[in-house]
Each structure stands twice: as structure tokens, then as C-alpha cells.
Amino acid sequence: MGPPPVVTGISPKEGPPGTRVTIRGEFLGTTANDLIGLKICGCDCLLSAEWKSKNKIVARSGPCKGRGDIIATTRSGGEGTSTVQFRGYHESIGPVKESAVWVEEAAPPSLPWGRRPMSPTAYTPPDPLGLSTEGEDCKFPEDELNELFPDGSGKLSDENFQPGWYLLEHHSNTSFEDLRAGMVFLQRKVESQKEGQLSFLKANTGAVMDQLDRLVLLKNMFEEDQRKNGKEPLPSLQAAIEESITLADSLFSEILSRKENADKTREALSLLTRHKFLFQLPASIDKNIRKKEYDLVVNDYTRVKNLFGNTDVKLFQKILAEIDKKIEDLKEKLHTRMKTMPINVQEQTKYIRLLISLNWEGDAAWIAITSRKDYLMGLMNKVKDHFKQKEEQESNEKGKRKQKESENEGPWSMTRAAWCGAACGALASELNALWPLARRYFAGELGGEPTAPQRHSNLKEMIIAAVEVFSEHMRECLLSGGGSVAGGGALPVDVLRTRLLANLRHLREAYDSLLKLDLPSQPLSIVEKVIFEYRVHGMVVFLQRALRRVKGLADAETWKVEQFSDYGAITILPHLLETYMNEALSSIHKCVLTSGRRESALLADGSEPAAQLLKHTQQILLAFVAVLRDLALQHDDEADFNNTSLSVALDQRLEDGAAGSMRGPGGRNWQQRLLMTGANAQYTRRRTLSNVTAVFDNFSLPKPTQPIQVTKDALSTLETTIAETYLEHKGDPLVGTIEPSMYMGRHKTDVETPVDDARPYVYEIINNLIAVHAEVDSICGAASSRYVRDICETVCEELARLAACAPVATTRSAALQARLEYTLLRFACAEHLTRKAENYLMEALAGIPPLETEEDKNRMDELIQGFKKRMELQLGSLNCNMETV
Structure with a gap:
């Protein structure tokens, strides 16, 4: 219940019946229907009341007289009170005063047989004093008259007539002389009436006497009749009357019946005429309903x-x-x-x-709200079923191959995009209708029971249920389907971006429409969560797409040199990795990184999406490492290495004339592909990963510190594996030829034969190293030293082993021969010897007796100089500057 109405002011404060009164106050009703009663001075004025606002009502006063309160009654507050009063009065209407009714100017003529006029109030007697009352607008207050004459009246026809009331009411401004003249007029009028009666009797004496004679005659006749018929003539009179009635009925029964029917017809027609509105209302209702x-x-x-x-x-x-x-x-x-x-x-x-x-029993507004909620739920289900059925029909029409392609598109198909747009539009439009209707209902504008506490909770549950159904459908539409997260991998990136942005735009438009409605935070958070999940899903899709493309790089490798860098011959693979990463990160930055209105940041520090970004980035980079590893270790066309020195020495020279079966893709043999893979790995580790990090910085994405470091470690391990594999397949056969070649032809040195040159195995080792160096340098350039150092180290280790197993040289010639050969090998491989290789050679030389004579030393120097002169080209090829190749 609200506060009772209070009337605090009226305008005007007095007036005759029908006065338009403006009533002001407080709590005069919330609506027009809330005002159920209005009384002015005790008269019911509700039918003429016009409710303007809760502080103003306009009504017309009723037939009230005197002062009284203005009482308003409302459905919400009950009966009210009044702090002011209205005074009603009845105006006397004279012949010259403006009036809405006709006033007779003269007394009606006396009618014969003593009948009076139909309306006794239709004639107002003239002033008995004979004075004019025109201009008497300032009347004596009626309240004071009531106080002076509590039991009197000012009307001439009333039994409690008081002359003082009449004089104060009609002649309060009349002068005393005029009143005296009026009194003389009244006395003269009374005397004239008395004189008129006496003169009337004098003039009609004969008639009066005749009437007296008639009365005497009637008296005698009555006495005579009484002597003849007795004192009770009534029974015979009654019998005569009854007989006359019977006779009259028999004579006039038909006429009377027709008259009765005619009277009934006239009454019916009169009734129909007077209440025409009532009798025509049923037909009028039907006509208005049709319209x-x-x-x-x-x-x-x-x-x-x-x-x-x-x-x-x-x-x-x-x-x-x-x-x-x-x-x-x-x-x-x-x-x-x-x-x-x-x-x-x-x-x-x-x-x-x-x-x-129409006073319908029930809460119409609440039923309308629940109907709209049910319609919204059903509409979203219909949208889902429609597009599901359409998707199935398209799949059946396309066939198995195209069906597979459609499934690969997953949530990025045109059907799913249309589904998303339709569902978002349905949610936005229906909630834009439901929520304002509910707000007006709870504001009390649509009747019902909006104050019921369970209604608020029920409405909230309705909104949340509708938003949850929408969220479930959007997850099914956009976050699931054929291809799952990897869906859309077959689509071009431009199409993928366009459809993702279109779906995201639909979701955000629906979300913005809900924000404008000022809904509670809980349903808004549900939609915001769907948008956030979709943004994360879009980010993962781009990263998964890049992962799929990186995994397929093995098929894109043509072994064509795209760039010859400081790290050797580089194919297209590092560039493709950088391109795919740049494309994925650019798509993420353009499509999903920017947050909309009241949306959470996608890649906040420590968030799950940021962790997923780094995780998928690491997967992509490690997938590239796996592609390089597969390419490096795949050697179906590997040549059969034998233990002859010719197979190694001629390997480089036979490259151009080898059979096609000995070549891999791009005309490269397996050793060359292995070296090119190592160059790609080193270039990726030193250059490409830095470029990828710069791309993250350019797009304001979290730095991939851990994925980059893990990838660098994996690439370093791969480079080591490639070096060991190359050493195993290239160095081991070379080392295996040393011992057979050392003892081939001449197994020992004669004492008498002078030492004039190194044995052929030394030249064979040098030629083999030159062949290896040429092959590695053609692929790896400045980075080829690693592979040559490893092979030289293996050769030195083998020489040290053979020197330790050989018998100690007992002659000068044997010592000179052995020292000469190790010294020449050391000089030839000086640029590629590691400390470990140096130690191996020092161990081998330590087991050879030193040169004792000056002649042997000179001979040693002479032979070394001759070796340098003869092998100048070979030594230059083996120890060339890597920067100039």
C-alpha cells in the first residue's frame, strides 16, 4: 500500500454546481485507473474527474451547497484527506440574468378547475417589497446566515421562513428609505386584497343566495331519499357500479386491449429510444471487433x-x-x-x-513476458535445426570428396557463418523487446503483480537461460564441427580471416545490443565468455593452420639454393617457416587480438591464451625441426661405400656423371642434402628465430622466450646429429682406407734405400680430404670447417693408433720416413686441426726416434720444401680461405 492522497489546494474555492475545479495535492494516484473515488462537499464527482498526474486532478462540482472537504480515494493509497474546503451555492436566476434555461417573465395564468402548473419551481414570485434585485451581485455570505438563523430559511414558501434572512440575502445593500417604501407597498397590497374580497361578495350577492338555496334543496332531497331508501345506500350503489363496470368491459374490452397493446408498444419504443445505446451495444461490439x-x-x-x-x-x-x-x-x-x-x-x-x-483475471504483462521468453528459446532452436538440416543436405549433395572438404572447413563454412548471424540477430532483437517490456512491467505501468519478490528472480532466470542456450549453440556452431580446432586448414587465409571477422562481428553486435539494454552482469558475462573463447579459438586455428603447413614443408623442399649465406646454401624452408609464422601472427593481430567493448584482454600476462600461444608456437618451431631431421636422415639413395680410396677420392668428380638412381630430388645426392639441411638448421637457429621474435614484438605479442630457446637447443642437437651422421658416412670410409693404403705395395722401408718422398697413402689422405672439403665447401661455405675438422680429427686419431701399433723404427731411414709422412700430413691439415687432433699427431711423432744427424734434418727440410712446391695447388684447395669461396 502506498501513502493516502492529500488535497492541499483548489481553484476556484467556490462556485455553483458544474464548476470546473482544479485539485492539487500529493499521492493523487499513480495512473488514471488508480483513482477510484472523488467527492466534493459530499457529492460524487468521479465521472467528471480527469486525472492529470499524481499531483493534479480536474473535476466538476456536483449539486452541493455549503462548505465541504475534497476527498480523493486511490486503489494504492485508500481514502485521503483534505486541508482545504470548497463552498458550493445555488444562484437565483431572474428574468434578466443570463441563464441556460428559459425563465417565465410573468406568473402563469390561473388554470380552470384549480390545477397547478406541472413544475412549481418553474415560476419565481416577484419581490414582495416591489423592489428591484438587479445589481445585487455582492450577496450576504450564506455561512453567516446559517449562523444567524440556524433553524430558519429565506424562501417565502418554507414554513420556517425568516424575514431577516430574506432581507439580508436579497436586500443587504438596499437603503433604509427604500425598505420603508417597500414596506408601504407590501401593506397596500395586503389591504387591496382584503378590499377585493368584500367587494366580490357585494357584487355577487344574488349568486351567493342562489347557492345557499341550492344547498338547502340538496339537504331536503338527501333527507327524503334517506326516508325512502334508508341510511345505507351503498350496497345498491356498489351493485349498480359493478353492473356498469361489467357492461363497460363488455362494450370496450376490445378497445381497451388494443389500447393496452398500443401503450405497451409505445412504452417499448420509448424504452428503445431512451436506451438505444444499450440495445445496440452487442452489434456495435461485433462491428468494432471486426475493425x-x-x-x-x-x-x-x-x-x-x-x-x-x-x-x-x-x-x-x-x-x-x-x-x-x-x-x-x-x-x-x-x-x-x-x-x-x-x-x-x-x-x-x-x-x-x-x-x-477489461478487468481480465490474470497477470497479462507477465504472461506476455514468459511468452516472449519461450518464443526466443524456440526461435534459437529452430535456427539451429534449420542450419543443421541445411548442412546435412549440402553434405549429401556434394558427395564424399566434397563432403570431406566441407568437414575440413568446419565452423568456417558459409552455413555456419549464416547460422551465427541468424542466432545473434534473434537474440538481440528478442531481448530488445523482452527487456523493455519487463522494465515497464516492474515499473508498474502494465498492472499485474510486479512487486512479487519471485518475479524478479524468475525474470533473471529467464534471461540467463536464454543467454545460456545462445552460448551453447554458438559453441556448437563456431567452436566445434569437422576438423575441430584445425578446421579451415584447407581454406585460403583471406577467406579464413573474412569469415572469422564476420562471425566475431555478429557476436559483438549481439553483445553491444545487450550492453545497451543495461542487463545484469551475469548474462553479459556469459556472452562475453563466448566471445573470448571464440577469439582464443580463432588464435588457435591460425596457429594450427601454420602447424599443418609447417608439417607439410617436407613436400615443398626442392633442394634448390635460394640464398648462399654465411651459414651455407639455404633452401626455401627457413623462409617458408618465417612466412607461415608471420602470416599466422598477423592474422591473430588483425582478427582477435583487439578487445571490444568491456571485453577482457586476450593475451594478458599469465593468462591461459598467452600460454596456448607460446605452446603452439613451440609446437610449430619443433615441427620445423622435425621436418629438417626427417629430411636429413632420409637417405634411400645412399651410395655403397667400400674400403677403397678411389670411392672417396672420386666422389666429388663423379657427381656430374653419376646415374640418376644415385641422385635425390633436385639432382642432389644424400650427402649434399644432409649438408644443406645442416645449413638450414644453422641459419634457422641464428637468423630465422630472431626474425620470428621480432615479428612477435611488432604485433605486441608476448615474447616467445621459452619456445625460442627450446627450438635453439633442438636445432643445436640436430646440427650435431647431422655432423656426426656425415662423419659416420664420409669419414669412416676415408679412415678405413688408410691402413690398407699404408701397406699397399711397400710394407716396410729398406735400410739402403734413401728417403725421397712420402708413401702414396699420404697423398691419398690429402686427396680424400680435398674431395671432402670441396663437397662440404660447395654446400656450407664458411661453415664447412666444422665437418673438415671432424674428419681430420678422425684421421689423426687413426694415424696415432697405427703409429702405436707399428714396430719402432730402428733405422735412420725408417725414422726419417715416418717423421716425414706425419709432418707432411700435419702441415697439409694445419688449418683444420683441433687441439685433440694435434695431440694425436704429437703422440704419433713422439713414438718415432728423433733425427740425430744434421744431414737427416737437411734432408727432411728439403723433402718438405719439395712437397710444398709440388702440392701447392692441393694445399691451397684444402686450406683455402672460407670467406672467399
């Missing part, structure tokens, strides 16, 4: 209820019953139309107000 002019029906029904609602006339009750039946049918019709969807809010609100005006 959908429901407001006219409500107004007519309210009017007839006010006029005939409490009637006891059977005919009227029968008509009212028929009208009530039509109104009940109309209520049911309006109720059905209000619930039938789709319908706009304005029309639905109109039906709600009509039902309220």
Missing part, C-alpha cells in the same frame, strides 16, 4: 457498466449478460493474440492494456 477498434469496445463496455451495472430490470440484465459473453470472448481473443508470436512490443503492450481495462 480491430478495441479501444471503442472498452470505452463502450465501461460506460454501459457504469450506467446499468446495478440494474434490476430483467431485460437489461439479459442484454448485459450477452454483452459480458462477447467481452469474455474478446478477452480470450486478446489473450491469444498477445501470446501469439511473432508480435511487436507496441502491439503486445496494447493488448495488455486492453486486458487490464
Whole structure:
């Protein structure tokens, strides 16, 4: 219950019946329907009341007289109070005063046989004093007259007439001399009336005497009749009257019956004429319903209820019953139309107000709200079923091959994009209708029971349920389907970006429409979570797409040198890795990185999406390492190495004339592909990964410190594996030829034979190293020293082993020969000897007796100089500057 109404001011404060009164106050009703009563000085004025606002009402005063309160009654606050009063008075209307009725200017003539006029109030007697009352606008206050004459009256015809009241009311401003003249006039008038009676008797003495004679004659006749018939003549008179009545009935029965029927007809016609509105209302209701002019029906029904609602006339009750039946049918019709969807809010609100005006039993607004909620739920399910069925039909029409392609598209198909747009549009449009309707309902504008506590919670549950269904459908539409996260891998990146942005735009438009409605935070957070999940999903899709493409790089390798860098011959693979990463990160930056209104940052520090970004980045980079490893260790065309020195020495020279079966893709043999893979790995570790890190910085993405470091470690391990593999397949056969070549032809040195040159195995080792160096240098350039150092180290280790196993040289020639050979090998491989290789050679030389004579030393120097001169080209090829190759 609200506060009771209070009337604090009126304008005007007095007036005759029908005065337009403006009433001001507080709590005078929340709506026009809330005002249920208004009394001015005790007279009911509700029918003429016009509710303007909760502080103002305009009404017309009733037939009240005297002062009284203005009492307003509301449905929400009950009966109110008044701090002011209104004074009503009745005006006397004279012949010259403006009036809405006709006033007789003279007394009506005396009618024969003593009948009086039909309306005794139609004639106002003239002033008995003979004075004019025109201009007497300033009347004596009626309240004071009531106080002076509590039991009197100023009307001449009243029994409690008080002359003082009359004089104060009509002649309060008349002078004393005029009053004396009026008194003389009144006395003269009375005397004239007395004299007129006496003169009348004098003039009609004969008639009066004749009347007296007649009375005496009647008296004698009555006495004579009484002597003859007795004192009781009534029975015979009654019998005569009854006989006359019977005779009259027999003579005039037909005429009287026709008269009775005519009277009834006239009464019926008169009744129909007077109450034409009531009798024509059923047909009028049907006509207005057909025209959908429901407001006219409500107004007519309210009017007839006010006029005939409490009637006891059977005919009227029968008509009212028929009208009530039509109104009940109309209520049911309006109720059905209000619930039938789709319908706009304005029309639905109109039906709600009509039902309220017709006193429909039930909460129409709440039923409308629940109907809209049910329609929204059903609409989203229909949208889902429609696009699911459409997707199945497209799959059946395309066939197995195209069906597979469609499944690969997954959530990026045109059907799914249309589904997303339709679902977002349905949610936004229906909530834009449901929520304002609910707000008006809880504001009390649509009647019902908005104050019920469970209604608020029920509405909140409705909104949350609808948003949750929408979220589930969007997850099914956009976050699942054929290809799962990797879906869309077959689509071009431009198409993928366009569709992702279109779907994200639909979601954000729906989210913005909900934000404008000022919904509670819980349903908004549900939609925001879907958008966030979709952004994460889009990021993962781009990264997974890059991962798929990186995994397929093995098929894109043509072994064509795209660039010859400091790290050797580089193929297209590092560039493709950088391109794929740049493309994926650019798509993430353009499509999903930017947050919309009231959306969370996608890649906040320590967030799960940031961890997923780094995780997938590491997967992509390690997948590239795995591709390099597969390419490096795949050697189906590997040549059969034998233990002859010719197979190694001629390997480089036979490259151009080898059979096709000995070549791999691009005309490269396996050793060359192995070296090119090592160059790619080193270039990727030193250059490409730095470029990838720069791309992360350019797009303001979290730095991939851990993935880069893990990838660098994996690439370093791969480079080591490639070096060991190359050493195993290239160095081991070379080392295996040393011992057979050392003892081939001459197994020992003669004492008498002078030492003039190194044995052939030394030249064979040098030529083999030159062949290896040439092959590695052609692929790896400046980075080839690693492979040559490893092979030289292996050769030195083998020489040290053979020197330790050989018998100790006992002659000068044997010592000179052995020292010469190790010295020449050391000189030839000086640029490629590691400390470990140096130690091996020092161990071998330590086991040879030193040169004792000056002649041997000179001979040693002479042989070394001759070796340098003869082998100048070979030594230059083996120890060339890597930067100039």
C-alpha cells in the first residue's frame, strides 16, 4: 500500500454546481485507473474527474451547497484527506440574468378547475417589497446566515421562513428609505386584497343566495331519499357500479386491449429510444471487433457498466449478460493474440492494456513476458535445426570428396557463418523487446503483480537461460564441427580471416545490443565468455593452420639454393617457416587480438591464451625441426661405400656423371642434402628465430622466450646429429682406407734405400680430404670447417693408433720416413686441426726416434720444401680461405 492522497489546494474555492475545479495535492494516484473515488462537499464527482498526474486532478462540482472537504480515494493509497474546503451555492436566476434555461417573465395564468402548473419551481414570485434585485451581485455570505438563523430559511414558501434572512440575502445593500417604501407597498397590497374580497361578495350577492338555496334543496332531497331508501345506500350503489363496470368491459374490452397493446408498444419504443445505446451495444461490439477498434469496445463496455451495472430490470440484465459473453470472448481473443508470436512490443503492450481495462483475471504483462521468453528459446532452436538440416543436405549433395572438404572447413563454412548471424540477430532483437517490456512491467505501468519478490528472480532466470542456450549453440556452431580446432586448414587465409571477422562481428553486435539494454552482469558475462573463447579459438586455428603447413614443408623442399649465406646454401624452408609464422601472427593481430567493448584482454600476462600461444608456437618451431631431421636422415639413395680410396677420392668428380638412381630430388645426392639441411638448421637457429621474435614484438605479442630457446637447443642437437651422421658416412670410409693404403705395395722401408718422398697413402689422405672439403665447401661455405675438422680429427686419431701399433723404427731411414709422412700430413691439415687432433699427431711423432744427424734434418727440410712446391695447388684447395669461396 502506498501513502493516502492529500488535497492541499483548489481553484476556484467556490462556485455553483458544474464548476470546473482544479485539485492539487500529493499521492493523487499513480495512473488514471488508480483513482477510484472523488467527492466534493459530499457529492460524487468521479465521472467528471480527469486525472492529470499524481499531483493534479480536474473535476466538476456536483449539486452541493455549503462548505465541504475534497476527498480523493486511490486503489494504492485508500481514502485521503483534505486541508482545504470548497463552498458550493445555488444562484437565483431572474428574468434578466443570463441563464441556460428559459425563465417565465410573468406568473402563469390561473388554470380552470384549480390545477397547478406541472413544475412549481418553474415560476419565481416577484419581490414582495416591489423592489428591484438587479445589481445585487455582492450577496450576504450564506455561512453567516446559517449562523444567524440556524433553524430558519429565506424562501417565502418554507414554513420556517425568516424575514431577516430574506432581507439580508436579497436586500443587504438596499437603503433604509427604500425598505420603508417597500414596506408601504407590501401593506397596500395586503389591504387591496382584503378590499377585493368584500367587494366580490357585494357584487355577487344574488349568486351567493342562489347557492345557499341550492344547498338547502340538496339537504331536503338527501333527507327524503334517506326516508325512502334508508341510511345505507351503498350496497345498491356498489351493485349498480359493478353492473356498469361489467357492461363497460363488455362494450370496450376490445378497445381497451388494443389500447393496452398500443401503450405497451409505445412504452417499448420509448424504452428503445431512451436506451438505444444499450440495445445496440452487442452489434456495435461485433462491428468494432471486426475493425480491430478495441479501444471503442472498452470505452463502450465501461460506460454501459457504469450506467446499468446495478440494474434490476430483467431485460437489461439479459442484454448485459450477452454483452459480458462477447467481452469474455474478446478477452480470450486478446489473450491469444498477445501470446501469439511473432508480435511487436507496441502491439503486445496494447493488448495488455486492453486486458487490464477489461478487468481480465490474470497477470497479462507477465504472461506476455514468459511468452516472449519461450518464443526466443524456440526461435534459437529452430535456427539451429534449420542450419543443421541445411548442412546435412549440402553434405549429401556434394558427395564424399566434397563432403570431406566441407568437414575440413568446419565452423568456417558459409552455413555456419549464416547460422551465427541468424542466432545473434534473434537474440538481440528478442531481448530488445523482452527487456523493455519487463522494465515497464516492474515499473508498474502494465498492472499485474510486479512487486512479487519471485518475479524478479524468475525474470533473471529467464534471461540467463536464454543467454545460456545462445552460448551453447554458438559453441556448437563456431567452436566445434569437422576438423575441430584445425578446421579451415584447407581454406585460403583471406577467406579464413573474412569469415572469422564476420562471425566475431555478429557476436559483438549481439553483445553491444545487450550492453545497451543495461542487463545484469551475469548474462553479459556469459556472452562475453563466448566471445573470448571464440577469439582464443580463432588464435588457435591460425596457429594450427601454420602447424599443418609447417608439417607439410617436407613436400615443398626442392633442394634448390635460394640464398648462399654465411651459414651455407639455404633452401626455401627457413623462409617458408618465417612466412607461415608471420602470416599466422598477423592474422591473430588483425582478427582477435583487439578487445571490444568491456571485453577482457586476450593475451594478458599469465593468462591461459598467452600460454596456448607460446605452446603452439613451440609446437610449430619443433615441427620445423622435425621436418629438417626427417629430411636429413632420409637417405634411400645412399651410395655403397667400400674400403677403397678411389670411392672417396672420386666422389666429388663423379657427381656430374653419376646415374640418376644415385641422385635425390633436385639432382642432389644424400650427402649434399644432409649438408644443406645442416645449413638450414644453422641459419634457422641464428637468423630465422630472431626474425620470428621480432615479428612477435611488432604485433605486441608476448615474447616467445621459452619456445625460442627450446627450438635453439633442438636445432643445436640436430646440427650435431647431422655432423656426426656425415662423419659416420664420409669419414669412416676415408679412415678405413688408410691402413690398407699404408701397406699397399711397400710394407716396410729398406735400410739402403734413401728417403725421397712420402708413401702414396699420404697423398691419398690429402686427396680424400680435398674431395671432402670441396663437397662440404660447395654446400656450407664458411661453415664447412666444422665437418673438415671432424674428419681430420678422425684421421689423426687413426694415424696415432697405427703409429702405436707399428714396430719402432730402428733405422735412420725408417725414422726419417715416418717423421716425414706425419709432418707432411700435419702441415697439409694445419688449418683444420683441433687441439685433440694435434695431440694425436704429437703422440704419433713422439713414438718415432728423433733425427740425430744434421744431414737427416737437411734432408727432411728439403723433402718438405719439395712437397710444398709440388702440392701447392692441393694445399691451397684444402686450406683455402672460407670467406672467399
